[in-house]
Amino acid sequence: xxxxxxxxxxxxxxxxxxxxxxxxxxxxxxxxxxxxxxxxxxxxxxxxxxxxxxxxxxxxxxxxxxxxxxxxxxxxxxxxxxxxxxxxxxxxxxxxxxxxxxxxxxxxxxxxxxxxxxxxxxxxxxxxxxxxxxxxxxxxxxxxxxxxxxxxxxxxxxxxxxxxxxxxxxxxxxxxxxxxxxxxxxxxxxxxxxxxxxxxxxxxxxxxxxxxxxxxxxxxxxxxxxxxxxxxxxxxxxxxxxxxxxxxxxxxxxx
Numbered sequence: 001x002x003x004x005x006x007x008x009x010x011x012x013x014x015x016x017x018x019x020x021x022x023x024x025x026x027x028x029x030x031x032x033x034x035x036x037x038x039x040x041x042x043x044x045x046x047x048x049x050x051x052x053x054x055x056x057x058x059x060x061x062x063x064x065x066x067x068x069x070x071x072x073x074x075x076x077x078x079x080x081x082x083x084x085x086x087x088x089x090x091x092x093x094x095x096x097x098x099x100x101x102x103x104x105x106x107x108x109x110x111x112x113x114x115x116x117x118x119x120x121x122x123x124x125x126x127x128x129x130x131x132x133x134x135x136x137x138x139x140x141x142x143x144x145x146x147x148x149x150x151x152x153x154x155x156x157x158x159x160x161x162x163x164x165x166x167x168x169x170x171x172x173x174x175x176x177x178x179x180x181x182x183x184x185x186x187x188x189x190x191x192x193x194x195x196x197x198x199x200x201x202x203x204x205x206x207x208x209x210x211x212x213x214x215x216x217x218x219x220x221x222x223x224x225x226x227x228x229x230x231x232x233x234x235x236x237x238x239x240x241x242x243x244x245x246x247x248x249x250x251x252x253x254x255x
Contacts, residue, residue, distance in 0.1 A: 001031040002227060002242055003249045004220040006093075006127065006154050006175055006202035009057075010035060010045040013206040013217055018049070021205075025220035026056060032255060033220055036060045036093035036127055036154075039067035040075055047086060058089040058255065062115055065097040065108045065129055072107045076114060083122065089253045091119040092127025093154060096140070099131045109140055116144040119151070125252050126151035127175075134162050141169065150252060155204055157185065160193050167198060173248055175202045178210030178218065180229050188233050196234055196244035200252065201227055 004025070014021055025033065035046050037060050050059040063072070063079050094115040096108045119126045128151055130137040141149060150171035156163070157179050166172050176199055180187045191199070201223055203209075209218035210225040224238075231241040249255065 001029055001246060002201060002223055003032040003034065003246060003255075004030055004203050004205070004223050005034045005152065005200045005249060005253075006036055006177070007033050007205040007220050008036065008038070008042075008207075009033065009205060009220070010042065010049045011206060014219075021219045021221075022053065022056070028221045028224060030220050030223065032056055032058060032249075034058050034060065034089055034127075034253065036064075036090075037062050037079075038064040038093065040078060043079070043082065050086070058253075059086050060090045060092040060127060061086075061088045062090075062092045062094045062127070063111055064093050065095050065112065066100070068104050068108045068111050070104070070107070072104070072111050076111055080118065083118070088122070088124060089255060090125045090127050090151070091115050091122065092151075093129050094126060095129035095131075095154075096133035096136050097129060097131040098133045098136075105136070109136060112137070113140050113144050116140065116149060120145070120148050128153050129155070130158075134158060134165075138165060146170070152200055152252065154202065155179065155208065157187055158190070160190050163190055163193050167194060173198050173200050173252060175200050176226060176230055177202045177204050178208045178214070178222065178226055180226060180233075181210040182214065183211075188229065191230070191233050196230075196236065196241060197248065199230065199245060200248050201230065201245050
């Protein structure tokens with residue numbers, strides 16, 4: 001069994017195929033799919049999907065950094081009001097993204113740190129989106145209190161130095177998805193700086209489909225292509241990788 005620790009199956013890109021996508025995943029041996037929230041508008045569809053598949057789909061609570069704008073405090077307040085509605089597996093997807101727009105950097109930092117504090121209050125891990133913002137993310141984690149936090153750096157594709165810094169936090173993992181299969185990615189080499197004990201697998205569906213599906217809509221069943229590549233990096237079998245990553249999922253998310 002594998003767990004897809006990051007998939008947005010509730011998004012409109014799946015449309016009427018949502019059920020078929022999930023059934024393909026379950027039939028392939030994917031036992032659990034963790035669902036990160038994006039903003040106010042995605043919450044209802046995410047929650048509804050998790051209610052339909054309570055044994056397989058698990059919701060998160062969070063405000064994505066690219067959804068942060070001038071009214072971020074009000075939006076975050078309304079998201080926090082939902083904290084008691086469900087049993088969440090994590091606070092996510094949260095973080096800082098400066099790839100497209102840095103005009104709301106102050107707001108992103110403030111919202112990120114408020115959600116880090118929320119994770120401590122709720123005793124939940126965090127699922128971090130960090131794009132072109134590694135130093136800011138690390139500063140926020142240390143400012144809030146790295147010793148009180150645990151989580152995963154979703155869609156990790158950073159440098160060896162950034163990996164070392166993340167592992168030095170003590171209670172954080174890196175989420176590996178289809179990027180590791182891309183020809184222009186050096187992630188396979190970077191990952192040699194860690195072990196399977198600090199890795200979880202994900203798809204980020206519908207985004208970042210692995211080779212040979214690159215360019216298509218991603219879905220959880222494609223996680224097996226990522227798993228094959230990661231197993232090759234560490235010179236272990238798929239079965240051994242499953243054992244490592246599922247233990248990591250259980251330790252981090254306490255499902």
